[in-house]
Amino acid sequence: MxxxxxxxxxxxxxxxxxxxxxxxxxxxxxxxxxxxxxxxxxxxxxxxxxxxxxxxxxxxxxxxxxxxxxxxxxxxxxxxxxxxxxxxQCDFNNINHSHFICENCGKVVELDQPSIEDVKKKIPNFQIEKQHYEVMGLCDECVKKLNTDK
Known part of the structure; x- marks a missing residue:
């Protein structure tokens, strides 16, 4: 379908x-x-x-x-x-975006990307070619399951 x-x-x-x-x-x-x-x-x-x-x-x-x-x-x-x-990949107008990714089940939550200006302030003489930001861990459902299994 x-x-x-x-x-x-x-x-x-x-x-x-x-x-x-x-x-x-x-x-x-x-x-x-x-x-x-x-x-x-x-x-x-x-x-x-x-x-x-x-x-x-x-x-x-x-x-x-x-x-x-x-x-x-x-x-x-x-x-x-x-x-x-x-x-x-559901956001064709925003290919460069950030995620929280559950390392257990693969669930994804879209995040706002950190400001490139903030990053540039921390590394002023560096040339930035591209920005990639991901947060990895366990989603709330996997945390609950992990705590229930104990």
């Missing part, structure tokens, strides 16, 4: 503008990631889901599609302790 939200439509348009074929497999991957857009999803989970739908699809095809979608800024990937994960 294809989503009809503005950012989903923008993602499809981005693919079309880059002459990427809109296949059932790619649409299914985008749907899955869009519906989990607040999480970094393990590539193995995406692979498992797509192979249930498309039994002849290989892990390499899944990985190549994630890689291609990342190059187009439709998804973001991050390496976690338990492997590579992908997240639907």
């Amino acid at each position: 294809t989503q009809t939200t503005e950012t989903y439509d923008e993602a499809i348009e981005l693919l079309k503008n880059d002459n990427v074929r809109i296949t059932k497999q790619r649409t299914s991957m985008l749907d899955y990631l869009f519906n989990k857009r607040d999480y970094y999803v393990p590539i193995t989970e995406i692979d498992h889901k797509l192979r249930q739908e498309f039994s002849r699809m290989s892990y390499e095809t899944v990985y190549r599609n994630v890689e291609m979608l990342e190059e187009l800024h439709v998804v973001e990937t991050r390496m976690f302790n338990n492997g590579l994960r992908a997240k639907y």
Whole structure:
């Protein structure tokens, strides 16, 4: 089932503008990631889901599609302790943004980026090429679960 939200439509348009074929497999991957857009999803989970739908699809095809979608800024990937994960990139007008990322479940909360002017004051003679800011830890649900399991 294809989503009809503005950012989903923008993602499809981005693919079309880059002459990427809109296949059932790619649409299914985008749907899955869009519906989990607040999480970094393990590539193995995406692979498992797509192979249930498309039994002849290989892990390499899944990985190549994630890689291609990342190059187009439709998804973001991050390496976690338990492997590579992908997240639907929902803010096409703000590719440089910050996150809190739960290291356990992959939940993501968007954050305002620290002021570049504040950073420049602390390192006045440095040349800043790009800024990347992430806060890592455990989300409230994982903290509760951890405390309940004790």
